[in-house]
Amino acid sequence: MTFPLHLVVNGQPHDLTLDDPRVTLLDLLRERLHLTGTKKGCDRGQCGACTILVDGRRLNACLALALSHDGASLQTIEGLAGPDGLHPLQAAFIAHDGFQCGFCTPGQIMSAAGMIRENQADTPERVREAMSGNLCRCGAYAGITAAILDAMAAQASHPGTSEAA
Numbered sequence: 001m002t003f004p005l006h007l008v009v010n011g012q013p014h015d016l017t018l019d020d021p022r023v024t025l026l027d028l029l030r031e032r033l034h035l036t037g038t039k040k041g042c043d044r045g046q047c048g049a050c051t052i053l054v055d056g057r058r059l060n061a062c063l064a065l066a067l068s069h070d071g072a073s074l075q076t077i078e079g080l081a082g083p084d085g086l087h088p089l090q091a092a093f094i095a096h097d098g099f100q101c102g103f104c105t106p107g108q109i110m111s112a113a114g115m116i117r118e119n120q121a122d123t124p125e126r127v128r129e130a131m132s133g134n135l136c137r138c139g140a141y142a143g144i145t146a147a148i149l150d151a152m153a154a155q156a157s158h159p160g161t162s163e164a165a
């Protein structure tokens with residue numbers, strides 16, 4: 001038995017056929033579409049390394065069955081930069097040393113992009129709370145928080161620059 005699936009990933013339409021209804025969005029992205037920027041840390045919803053945006057909302061891709069999101073629009077770290085260069089969050093992570101090994105970074109950045117859309121955090125404390133689902137084993141939290149606040153400030157002064165594509 002096969003299962004048809006239509007997804008838009010980083011603006012590109014994909015018509016796929018699954019032979020297993022248990023395939024997660026994370027495995028689909030990494031193994032079928034070769035978008036390996038989205039990382040598999042725990043594979044059980046505990047680390048946030050697999051965070052992507054699904055219809056504009058952040059989601060742990062390791063917990064999401066692909067078939068449950070038929071017709072959805074996905075954005076991964078590969079789709080974040082614009083034609084003019086890095087997304088403001090990406091630039092801010094570099095400027096603030098928001099990573100060490102970098103394994104958690106795609107998930108951190110995609111989660112931050114979703115968090116900014118949610119418009120729920122405007123202080124370091126609230127940013128840390130809103131980002132608490134994304135773990136960093138290197139402990140780069142100070143840089144991560146500073147980068148996000150910087151990107152939020154950039155968005156406030158140039159509205160639209162940090163909108164997810």
Ligand code: FES
Pocket residue numbers: 039040041042043044045046047048049050051060061062063
């Ligand atoms: Fe998905 Fe850890 S790999 S939350």
Ligand code: FES
Pocket residue numbers: 098099100101102103104105135136137138139140
């Ligand atoms: Fe290494 Fe976060 S930068 S896990």
